[in-house]
Amino acid sequence: MYIALIVLAVAIILGLSFYAGKLLSQVNEQQQKKDKLRQDRVTNIMQSVHVIALAIEQQQCDLSEGVIRLTNLLDALPLSPQPKFAELYPAIYGLHHKISHFKTHEARASLTKKERRQQDKERLSIEAEFETPIIDEVIKLRAYHPTI
Template identity: 30%
Template sequence: MAQNMFLTLVFIGLCLVVGLLLLIRWQLKTQRKAQEAHEKLVQEAKAKAQEQRDYLIESVKVISLAIIDEQCELAEGCIRLKKLLDHLAPQLHRHEDFSIINEMFNATSHMPILDEWKKLKLKQRFELTQEREALEQQHHDAILEAARKLADYRFQQ
């Protein structure tokens, strides 16, 4: 009888060990799947961030070339470049080759745009246009030089 009790306890012990091993295996499998899903999300986020960065770099180059080719007004180009560089490489605002972009942005920041521009009286529009054109004329060469350098600039990864 003692031997039957002993064998029963050994059997129960073996069943517990097998059950615990199966539980551990299931937990490891679940953990591995969760880690793989996390790694996949990280890779997707990295890819999306790189895609956005590439888009910003391309936009900077396109606007720089538009400034050089006189396809957009200098002040507008500086405003657009400043906003792109804010997201791409804000340290370039302090770089001596590109500081004119930030300077033009600040000098024109009080000027309304889009619907606010349309709401202005003709006289106000004329005065602001003269002010903007004077700024563009004053900084023409520096803006073109900055645009040339930005068009060729190699942004760090």
């Protein structure tokens, strides 16, 4: 009788151990998929960052538009710990801060021509102030490859 109970107990323990191992394997598989998706997202974002940085460097892209796109992409990078991009690229983030209040899209279309010209004049003045340091920073940014 005791032998039968011991055999039953061992069978239950082995069954539970197998089940726990199977669950652990599934968790590891899910973690690997999650890590791969995260890596793919970082790769895609960084490809976009490098293309926009190159366009800014070669003056194929409006400075303000490029800066807005760059800051949004850099802030969306799923890195841990999150680098302090505003400290690494102060001119890029500085221009973004100075132009972030400007109207865009439909709100800009609702401005009068005079208001649009005034906003454009102000934006171009701000861009001129930041152009040289931003060009230096986008060159550095093109060489940036985050470690995950």
